[in-house]
Amino acid sequence: MLNKSTVSGFPSYPLRRSLFVLRRSALQGFSAAVLAAASPLRKLEDEVLCSVCLDYLKDPVTIDCGHVFCYHRIIKVCESAQQPLCCSLCKTAFKKENIRHVWQMASIAENIWRMKADEERQPREDRPLAQRAEQLCGQHLEKLHYYCKDDQRIVCVTCREFQEHRHHAAALLEKAAQLYQGKIRNHLKILKGDRDRIQNFQSTGEDEIQALLAKFQSHKQGRAAVFEQGHQFLRERGQYLLEWLEGTERQLTGGRNSHVAKGSAEVIRLETLISELEKKARQPALELLQVDDEERNGVQG
Template identity: 30%
Template structure:
């Protein structure tokens, strides 16, 4: 019997070290608080949130009641490694043998006091200290947390949908305004295009007239070049009418 107990003790010790004192299951993402105790990050965070919501004063460790600070939570990598090792060995946490017990009554901590933000046993619940407090079963608390989480998810989903509808509505309104302004702008653009074409045509016509005038002038000059010198001097009157040709005696 002694030999059997001795062979089982190390295994139980390892299992105890790998078990969270709050959820009584293997540690998941274990963290260590100021006093040195460790627990699952989710477990201790939930405990702290409930404690703060109940306005119970300075935050205390759920195990030893020492003051702790949420900002001081430190990941316990060694403990996380131990848990993985225990899982690989195929060991399972014996919850019935390792239930967290009330230090005073040595009973299972199966309930949670909302006012004090702590886990208590059935004997604690009967005491005058918790007589007027709101006490719920841990299992019920987990269900309430799950319900609350689902409600928050639904609320967030509703908010996202509301924002999406608002954005779509604003875009539709903007598109409507742009469509209303589209036709007047297109009409104005067409008028400007016609005006530009008209001006270009006028400029082309003017340029053609000037080219025609210069062509005639060049033709006339060529014809003058073929005439006698006396008549050629009359070209000055054509080119520079301000300088009359001089008479020759």
């Protein structure tokens, strides 16, 4: 049975600091090379991360294929997995009894962890420009590495080691962000679908409106043509009626003038007869009768 290390996680901060001071002389060249550039340190940092928990190796052990994991993580894999056991990285089979502690890797992981912490404690003005732009812990002025799921806060390495967060569920920012990125992608998918549907609706509605407008314009032009034809007919009919009325008026005026002329002539003739008869009526009886006898004789002769 494999004996678990007496150090289940990282040592306490004073002990870690003491170990770091003792090893500084032996690792001085290594530390100077790592601290000289940020990218090599990040590459080394990736080498001491457990591929199962994505955290710094704690009590590291190696299996038959040579890959290294946290002791408690690989033990959980052994207890939960079915036989045969396989490496999660290369799928090579391994045996539980062949699990071996890698003390050198534990020392390297601790030193890289401390160098990373010391680098982040460096005064902000002395850091490279790219590091100055990074957000830092307001309490410890260290880079924010973890997301505390219990408190829903972003914390630095030192915050995580404190009592407040030590027993909380935490994950590296990249891993914690994956969940929210997935939710964001799902929301984006829904929103883009809604946007596409609205755009399709707008496009379809615009096409329908354009078709209705074209139909309306055609109907409008047709009605305008009908109205114009009606107006033309009415104008022509009105002109005809006007000419007919004017002709009728001329006929009535001419008839009236002729009737007036004839009536006037008849009145003159009648007035002449009346005047003659009135004159006869004023003649003496003898003269009147003589004239009457002469007229009768003239008629008989």
